[in-house]
Amino acid sequence: MDFYYLKQKRILLVDDKQELLDMVVSILNEDGFQNIKTAKTVSEALTVSETYQPEFAILDVMLPDGNGFDLMERLKKSADYPILFLTARGEDDDKFRGFGLGADDYMVKPFLPKELLFRVNAILRRSYKAENPLVKLHDSEIDFERAEIIKNGEHISLTAKEHDILAALYRNAGRIVTIDALCEAAWGDNPFGYENSLMAHIRRIREKIEANPSQPVSLITMKGLGYKLVVEGK
């Protein structure tokens, strides 16, 4: 899967510590991100964003002349783009819960480079759809826009539930998604007792995406836990 277009996104990075800025920049650079600007204060961040027009921002919560939450509100006034918070305080959990403030995700320091990159890429993928939205699987392709599967040149349409389940799996491609999270994605907030329905839907999805549904290679069962979508080139 080619995420090249995502690596071109303009990123604004705000933290009051130069060493941390340097490090995050180096982590992002290594992963292929090219356009990164940094700022150390709220006022600097506002100035930079005026001319730079970022498409994604990583903000520290505690800044010398204000806090990241206020900065986010002011940044979002001019343009709406995804924001990831970096915080050194575990107890900020409550503030982030549900992301009522409009943050897309948050991370508590310290963090490993791969954790940061996973979240940055996930947010960008969610926020900026590729020009070519086809997701390549081993035996087929998913077109989420049109809610269909393309297998051997044949177009098979997905039901709404199948689409929701596949979308949830794709957002976490390569990772296990629990039965409960999938039920929630398909049936909403109180997803008790849908396990059997989920199994039925998974079976139908497999019939659509797999060459041999009884021996799946793209949609893998993790017994008792959940399912994993294996995307080609990832």
Next chain:
Amino acid sequence: MKSIPKLIRRFVGIMLLSSMLLIILNFALLCIYTLNQAPNSSPWITAQEVADDLSKNENEYVLSEDTALELQNENVWAIFIDNRTMEVVWQTDHLPETVPMSYTVSDIASLTRGYIDGYPTFTGEAENGLVVLGYPKDSFWKHMWPSWDYNSIVNLPKTVLSVLAINLALIFIIYVIANSKLLKSVKPIVGGIQALSTDEEIHIREKGLLSELAVNINKTSDILQAQSRQLRKRETARTNWIAGVSHDIRTPLSMVMGYAGQLENDMQLSEDNRQKATVIVRQSKRMQNLINDLNLASKLEYNMQPLSPERQNLIAVIRQVVVDFINMNIDEKYTIEWQTDEALTSCTVNVDKDLMKRAVSNLIQNSINHNEQGCHIFVRVKAENNVCIVVVSDDGVGATDEQIEKLNNTPHYMVCDEKTTEQRHGLGLLIVKQIIFAHSGKMLIKHSEYGGFEVDLSLPMTM
């Protein structure tokens, strides 16, 4: 406030019991006293005996020696009045001179009821006359008009009972009046003492019989309040201190972890150097866990971690933890096996989801930390008798009986109030214990059936 009525009941009981006992005792004493008086000493009986004993010998009346001696000993005189002549026909020696020698019918009636010249007299009927015994003056008191209204005798039991009842009622009323005042002043004091134990701030009126006690209770409350404020302040300071330290460590540790993480994957470095970076990453990860644990443990210990329990399917919560671990791609040396029975799809409990996840993560992390050589980790949720049990076990090195006993029963150094020099162990298990206790659950550490370590967490199920 159950104690006041109880107090009243107790007092009334004691009072009634003591009055009853008094009455019974008095009655018994009276009986004993009269019984001691009565036998043979009744002068009426003696008079009758004398009358029977008196015999006519030719023209002389004679009394037997014994009876005569008995009368003499008691200093009693006797006369015999003939029925026909109404004159004294026989007399004992030493008859006082003032005793008349002839009697009229009214004299007889008078002496029967009362006295002859101040001597209490008693009569006994003989064949031809009347024997009169005269006892020394002031030896008996005679009731001169011994007659009662017939009805009053018939009603006597009733009268006695009602008098008794009136007495009791009177005593009761006196008691209630006397004690209500005391109870009135006891009531706020009892209330105050009860409030003290609930750590409420109290102020009772310092007036009345027990005002001194009230003053002391108020003072005690003030001291307790001041102490708990002080304690709270200190606990807050300690929690803030730990939070501050852990905050300040996070940013530098980010740098260590970040760069080490980059070096770990830097293909330009030699295998040897990348291995070193891996060690740095692993160790900083441990420091990260420690900081998180320290912060949470101190907050849980001082009740500063807000708990937001909600109805949760415990199986879903634990499943997410296990999946997170697998997704995190922990070392291949460690595998996690989900063993929950597939038939069991839901186990509803009222828990704070994040804390619960933290507890189980800690248990899995614990197995990883203590088994450097690698191990299989088994996670299972089961339901038994309205209790949800999460079992986390491994086939690693495990622990000795002694260690398990210690982990189950001795307080962690962080919450131990004595100085301790023992080998310190991590905070992971302490946090699990704190979290489970905060949810009214139980934690049990034991040997795993797979040969390693096992921890069972039991939580009450919600219907």
